[in-house]
Amino acid sequence: MTPEQQAAYVFAQSASALIEAMGMLSENLQRTHRDESLAYAGSEFDNLITKYGIGHNDVLGHYRQ
Numbered sequence: 001m002t003p004e005q006q007a008a009y010v011f012a013q014s015a016s017a018l019i020e021a022m023g024m025l026s027e028n029l030q031r032t033h034r035d036e037s038l039a040y041a042g043s044e045f046d047n048l049i050t051k052y053g054i055g056h057n058d059v060l061g062h063y064r065q
Contacts, residue, residue: 001062003063006062006063009062010054010059010062013052013053013054014052014054016052017048017049017051017052017054020048021045021048024039024040024044024045025040027039027040028040
C-alpha cells in the first residue's frame with residue numbers, strides 16, 4: 001500500500017470505531033434515561049481500539065511494511 005492508502009485505511013478504521021462507540025454511548029444514554037444499568041462499561045469502549053487496530057503500535061505497524 002502507498003502511504004496515502006495506509007492513511008486512508010487508518011482513517012476508515014478510526015471512523016468505524018467512532019461509529020460503533022457512538023452507538024454504544026447512545027444505548028448507555030437511553031438506559032440511563034430509563035433508570036436501567038448501562039449496557040457498556042469503559043473497558044468495552046477501550047476494546048474498540050484493539051478491535052479496529054487503531055492503537056499506537058498498530059498504526060505504526062502499517063507504515064513499517
